[in-house]
Amino acid sequence: MGIVLNQSIKNTIITFIGFTIGATNALFMYTHFLGEDYYGLTAFLLSSANIMMPLMAFGIQNTLVKFYSEHKSEDEKSRFLNLVLVLPFVIIIPIFLILFLFYGETAMLLSKKNPIIHNYVWIIPVIGLFMGYFEIFYAWVKVHLKSVFGNFVKEVLLRVFISIFLFAVYFDWISNIQFIYSLVFIYFTMMVIMGLVAFSVRKPQFHLKFPKEKREVIVYSAFIIFSSSIAVLLLDIDKFMIGQYIPINEAAYYSVAIFIALTISVPMRAMHQITHPITSDLMIRKRYDELNDLYKKAAITLQVIGGFIMLGILTNIHQVYALLPEKYSGGVAVVFLISFSKFFDLMLGNNNSIIFNSKYYRTVLLLGLCLVILTVTLNIFFIPKFGIEGAAIATFISIGLYSLAKLLFVVFKMNLFPFTKKTIVSLGIIAITFIVFYFWNFSFHPVANILLKSILVTLFYWVLNYKFMVSEDVNKMMDNILLKISGK
Incomplete structure (x- = not known):
């Protein structure tokens, strides 16, 4: 180990x-x-x-x-x-x-x-x-x-x-x-x-x-x-x-937007290394109460951390694009759509680990095949009509439905549920933070604007999360940080 x-x-x-x-x-x-x-x-x-x-x-x-x-x-x-x-x-x-x-x-x-x-x-x-x-x-x-x-x-x-x-x-x-x-x-x-x-x-x-x-x-x-x-x-x-x-240069604009939005997935990749073996062990030993508890903790922790990264991206998105050539600015809508789809996937915590370690793992393959067919069909329909925004719409719909299907499968087939009252509290904090800071810009250079707004978003967001104790794991981590800062 x-x-x-x-x-x-x-x-x-x-x-x-x-x-x-x-x-x-x-x-x-x-x-x-x-x-x-x-x-x-x-x-x-x-x-x-x-x-x-x-x-x-x-x-x-x-x-x-x-x-x-x-x-x-x-x-x-x-x-x-x-x-x-x-x-x-x-x-x-x-x-x-x-x-x-x-x-x-x-x-x-x-x-x-x-x-x-x-x-x-x-x-x-x-x-x-x-x-x-x-x-x-x-x-x-x-x-x-x-x-x-x-x-x-x-x-x-x-x-x-x-x-x-x-x-x-x-x-x-x-x-x-x-x-x-x-x-x-x-x-x-x-x-x-x-x-x-x-x-x-x-x-x-x-x-x-x-x-x-x-x-x-x-x-x-x-x-x-x-x-x-x-x-x-x-x-x-x-x-x-x-x-x-559509013209090949549009793929460049789309790639930039996708890269920005996929930042939200980084915490999931890191947490997966920890939760995957634990999930496997709990399922082998049939300790489903503990698994359900882990499912909820992983979901809310990823929601809090992923929500913070999404807010950092969306509240600063116009300043980020101000640093890029003007032609790339059409990707803002793509960033929003892909960010929302990845965030919903993030909210499901260790959902994939649960399915892959169950006897129903082939279901993921079937769902994935259906999603590929749906994605190709939607892209054929939306890209000629709306360009890169059409590709983002197709991805948003297909990934959203795929995530929803996996969630419903785990809920009804395995009687596990990732959401609690804290889920609603977290979504409320994310929404309030976005409304407060998205429209609030400073007349500085984009880099200075990004730095200042990010500091304010960080303080506002984490104080609210800490005060309402949205995630036990996050609060413990913040307590450790505060103890180190205070030197105790």
Whole structure:
């Protein structure tokens, strides 16, 4: 448990560092150095590659984690690792063969609305391949409980490399077109680094001996391809579809807005590392009263912390956009819609952990499949009519309905409920804080405005939460902070 806790803390810190670098890239360097057309093209290519990644990896990254510990002898482990390295080629070779034979038709189809895409379509499967094997090598080290450096490569080093090449564009060392090609080099380098780390942890023994239970591995991997593809589609399908219906520069505006709004999800990622194993343990021991209590505590704590981050974003949103090129300002409505949808998801606490650790885990896959169909349909309808706001509306509706379906499933199927009277109190505090500060602006530079308003929002919001004791965990944390400040 010490290793897990230690690495969880390190991974959380690394995630926040990577997020900060990513924010600098997304909000300032891409927007000022690359320009909206090539930023939009970058967003389209990387989102498309990310959609292909689960196919290229053949779901092996999850299969490796699930089955590795079941192999006891060194020979069994060696056979299994050989299989996971080779198995993705079952689908990689046909994909590249089809793309080679029908590349012209594929490129023409994807670039019908935006001709700028045509010359770069080949980048999508290549980066998708590099992403896929990166995840396989990352899983390779995770099963040996050495996840920290892999997380550093994924969250920090990748973004540092992108920053370096964006600076190269700024200083005219490379052109915008060369930056697009450099993405291939960056993701190839990340894959190689991760591969070297994986092989240093356990060196593979290349031979054609595979484990006896390879059929079970293949069936599970196929199932994971399906479920992983759904998860990725939910994240990136909107950016892909924007490139098919409206000018590619709109994808740049949308990417900035999405990045700002997704900040709300950071606390959930951090808390998930703590609540997921606890949830699993309570469900195995059938201690449902304690699970229901954890469900409520996780939900209200995430609501309070997520509400604070959402308020920080929404009350300062116009000042943030004042720091960006004027063309990006159309993304304000997108930020609001995506923020509300992510906040509702946040309010459900450890809902996903409960479902994934129950006998009903396949329900998430079914719900996810329905959501993908709904999301694609809504995007087809809304994007041509309303542009990036249409994509945001589609995401808002689909994620909202998906979260509601998961909530109702847990409530009626498992008799667990995340909300209490404190939920209403918290929503009231969030609403009051928003009304007080959203329309209150200072005639300073946007940065000074953001800093001053953020200080006032912080004091106002946390004093109210502390006074009304909305979350026991938050109050305990604030008490500890106050004790340290007072020196007692």
